[in-house]
Amino acid sequence: MIIGEGKPIKDILVMIKNYSKILLIGCRGCVTVCSAGGEKEVGILASVLSLARKKEGKEIEIREVTLERQCDPEYLEEIRSFVEDYEAVISIACGAGVQFMAEKYRKIPIYPGINTNFIGVTEEQGIWVERCQACGNCKLHLTGGICPITKCSKSLLNGPCGGSADGKCEVNPEVECGWQLIYDLLKEQGKLDTLEVIIPINDWSTSRDGGPRKIVREDLKL
Amino acid sequence: MRLSYPTNIKIIKVPCTGKVDVLYLLKSFQNGADGVYVAGCMEGDCHYLTGNLRARKRVEYTKKILDDIGIGGDRIEIYNMSAAQGARFVEVANEMTERIKALGPNPIKKRGSTESGKDPSKEE
Numbered sequence: 531m532i533i534g535e536g537k538p539i540k541d542i543l544v545m546i547k548n549y550s551k552i553l554l555i556g557c558r559g560c561v562t563v564c565s566a567g568g569e570k571e572v573g574i575l576a577s578v579l580s581l582a583r584k585k586e587g588k589e590i591e592i593r594e595v596t597l598e599r600q601c602d603p604e605y606l607e608e609i610r611s612f613v614e615d616y617e618a619v620i621s622i623a624c625g626a627g628v629q630f631m632a633e634k635y636r637k638i639p640i641y642p643g644i645n646t647n648f649i650g651v652t653e654e655q656g657i658w659v660e661r662c663q664a665c666g667n668c669k670l671h672l673t674g675g676i677c678p679i680t681k682c683s684k685s686l687l688n689g690p691c692g693g694s695a696d697g698k699c700e701v702n703p704e705v706e707c708g709w710q711l712i713y714d715l716l717k718e719q720g721k722l723d724t725l726e727v728i729i730p731i732n733d734w735s736t737s738r739d740g741g742p743r744k745i746v747r748e749d750l751k752l
Numbered sequence: 753m754r755l756s757y758p759t760n761i762k763i764i765k766v767p768c769t770g771k772v773d774v775l776y777l778l779k780s781f782q783n784g785a786d787g788v789y790v791a792g793c794m795e796g797d798c799h800y801l802t803g804n805l806r807a808r809k810r811v812e813y814t815k816k817i818l819d820d821i822g823i824g825g826d827r828i829e830i831y832n833m834s835a836a837q838g839a840r841f842v843e844v845a846n847e848m849t850e851r852i853k854a855l856g857p858n859p860i861k862k863r864g865s866t867e868s869g870k871d872p873s874k875e876e
């Protein structure tokens with residue numbers, strides 16, 4: 531899922547300093563699961579913002595809404611009848627949701643209430659870790675299901691660099707060496723020969739280097 | 753025991769401090785409480801094992817929020833005491849009341865509008 535975390539309250543207060551009627555919109559998708567932008571977080575943020583504004587002696591009206599998803603147009607339509615009653619919108623969906631909202635409602639300023647960090651997993655309750663960089667060219671079949679793009683700090687594709695020591699990465703001694711993880715797993719599985727396949731120079735055009743990406747499925751279009 | 757504690761304290765009962773949510777704590781301040789404290793069981797004695805430990809983390813989190821928005825994290829606290837510690841209950845009630853009195857009224861209240869003696873600290 532997409533992992534995010536709340537922006538500092540002070541930053542949000544600056545964004546909305548000129549407004550007194552705000553629509554605060556959460557998302558029941560990824561950001562609900564990582565406790566950054568779901569119904570619960572909408573409630574907390576609304577409470578914090580109105581406390582902060584009351585302290586300044588300025589009242590603020592906040593309507594709390596949480597949509598099923600903000601990355602699908604049909605759910606964004608649900609607010610069309612009342613969105614223009616507000617001076618501004620704070621969306622605490624991921625960056626995709628915020629942008630889609632801004633695109634659909636061009637008359638209203640849309641502000642992001644969270645930072646979108648990465649695609650990751652819930653390692654345990656309260657701990658989220660990056661697992662995928664969405665490079666668009668999955669190589670997990672060659673690396674024991676451990677992503678060298680993500681888990682190797684340098685995104686190397688054919689083994690570790692000289693900075694791997696005792697299973698740790700030179701970038702940060704708390705970071706595990708991705709290639710050590712790959713080697714250990716393949717060894718456990720008796721599949722070290724997998725590593726004999728040389729991965730050629732990477733085609734990064736499927737990643738961010740090719741500009742914004744798009745997938746079109748003619749079979750699914752209406 | 754017949755011990756008395758300050759009358760400004762309003763008790764909100766919950767089944768376990770594990771039920772205390774960040775939003776409950778914030779709403780108390782939104783509704784004008786000058787201070788809030790959570791009175792939980794002794795650490796290690798939670799009937800639900802970790803309810804009071806979770807409550808402590810939530811109180812810490814709320815402290816940070818209150819500091820960030822200038823309400824002041826000192827206005828919120830968590831104490832641990834057993835059901836048999838009536839004297840301790842009174843001691844904490846007095847301690848918290850003194851602390852909040854020193855801090856003054858909840859800053860969201862308009863200046864001059866607070867009635868003296870009304871600082872409804874909350875406790876559960």
